[in-house]
Structures are given as C-alpha cells and as structure tokens.
Amino acid sequence: MTRRFITFEGIDGAGKSTHIGRLAERLRGRGANVVVTREPGGTELAEQLRELVLHRSMDPLTETLLVFAARRDHLQRVIEPALARGDTVLCDRFTDATFAYQGGGRGFPLDVLGTLEGWVQGALQPDLTLWFDLDPAAAAARRAAARAADRFESEDTAFFARVRTGYLARMAAAPARFARIDSSGPRDEVERQVDAALEARGW
Ligand SMILES: Nc1ncnc2c1ncn2[C@@H]1O[C@H](COP(=O)(O)OP(=O)(O)O)[C@@H](O)[C@H]1O
Ligand SMILES: Cc1cn([C@H]2C[C@H](O)[C@@H](COP(=O)(O)OP(=O)(O)O)O2)c(=O)[nH]c1=O
Secondary structure (H helix, E strand, O other), X not given: OOOEEEEEEOOOOOOHHHHHXXXXXXXXXXXXXXXXXXXXXXXXXXXXXXXXXXXXXXXXXXXXXXXXXXXXXHHHHHHHXXXXXXXXXXXXXXXXXXXXXXXXXXXXXXXXXXXHHHHHHOOOOOOEEEEEEOOHHHHHHHHHHHOOOOOOOOOOHHHHHHHHHHHHHHHHHOOOOEEEEEOOOOHHHHHHHHHHHHHHOOO
C-alpha cells in the first residue's frame, strides 16, 4: 500500500477510537507500515497543548491557536516524515475538527480558520476522511457509559448538533475526500462501511 493520509472525524463518542485501532490492525495484516496518531497531540509538545485545551478554560481564539500550534508540530515531526517514508497515517481528528468544534461549536469565524489552515499545512489535505456520523444524543449515551467528560464532552447536545453541522459543511465543500460512516449500528456493521470506503478507492 502506498502513502495514505486517512483522518477519523466525528463528534465525541461516535466511534473513532474504536475503528482507528481496528483499521490499523487490518492494514498491518496486509503488510502496510501504519502510524496511528491523534490531534490535538501526537508529539510531546502537542500532547502538552492537548492537556491545556481539554482541561483549562480559555477563549475561542486561544483555543484555536493552540490546536493549530499543536497541529504544526505534529505535521512537522510525525505526519510529514511518515508520509515521506511511504507509510499510511491514521489520524484521530485533524483540521475538520477545528472547523467543526471551533467553527461550528464555538462560532469562531471560518475565514480565519481557513487562513490558519493555509499557514499551518499549506496544500496538504487528508487523502480520505472517515466521518463517523452519530446522533448527538446517542453519542452522549455511549460516552456516559464509557468515561468522564472533558471540556468538550461536557457541552450539551445543542453544541454537538452545531459541531455536526460543521462537519456536514466541510463534507459539502470537499465531497471526494469524505466518506460518511453511519455509526448508529453495531461495531461490525460500522467496520464494514469503513472497509467499503477504502475499497471504493481501490485501497
Ligand atoms: N457501534 C457501536 N455500538 C455501541 N457502542 C459503541 C460502538 N462503537 C463504539 N462504541 C462504544 O462507544 C464508546 C465511544 O466510542 P469511541 O470509539 O471511544 O468514540 P470516539 O473515539 O469517537 O469518542 C466506547 O465505549 C465504545 O466502546
Ligand atoms: C483536533 C481538535 C480536537 N478538538 C476537540 C474535540 C474533542 O472533544 C477533543 C479531543 O478529541 P478526542 O481525541 O476525540 O477525545 P477522546 O480522547 O476523549 O476521544 O478535542 C477541537 O476542539 N478542535 C480540534 O481541532
């Protein structure tokens, strides 16, 4: 398998972490070199920024600048070198999350996000974005059963409905890059959709 940059997106609790692990195993079984990483995070510096973003209160501009700062470090130290080696990169969230959470959720201006996107990543975009789409109430129920909430996960379903609308808008702007995965069914059914999205691209 040649170089691929695949991102996993969706509201908290939609199933990204579950399926990133499953896909990594399947691709490794086929002989691919796979790097699994996440945002904000993926480097020592970016993981420190993640702690701040997830647990300290701050205004939406500060939040936006920190997620892009984390992304810049992650791109330079991990993602770009891995893609240059020909590895497959599976990344739990990327810039679509900034448009969805800071843009949709917080109402931060999308044109400023677009400018920062250009500064931080140039023309680089994922080759495929798997958008795990789940109703906000269903996602909240899955989260409640699984873990304690961070700053984002404590938001109400109206916030997550705006985040979801943010993802829809990003998909509408770049439909060829996106595959929408209906996350409402059992794990194996969701996994079949992930496989189908890769197969549809001949991967
Ligand atoms: N298809 C599914 N049906 C029911 N529960 C699921 C499904 N997929 C994942 N879960 C569970 O829901 C919770 C949230 O899933 P997770 O993969 O952590 O989501 P995310 O990474 O998108 O926040 C976890 O406890 C996980 O085991
Ligand atoms: C990458 C990114 C994440 N986030 C938020 C969304 C998530 O609530 C949080 C961390 O994401 P995530 O890794 O999905 O959390 P968890 O480990 O609990 O599954 O960061 C943003 O607000 N903007 C961003 O650009």
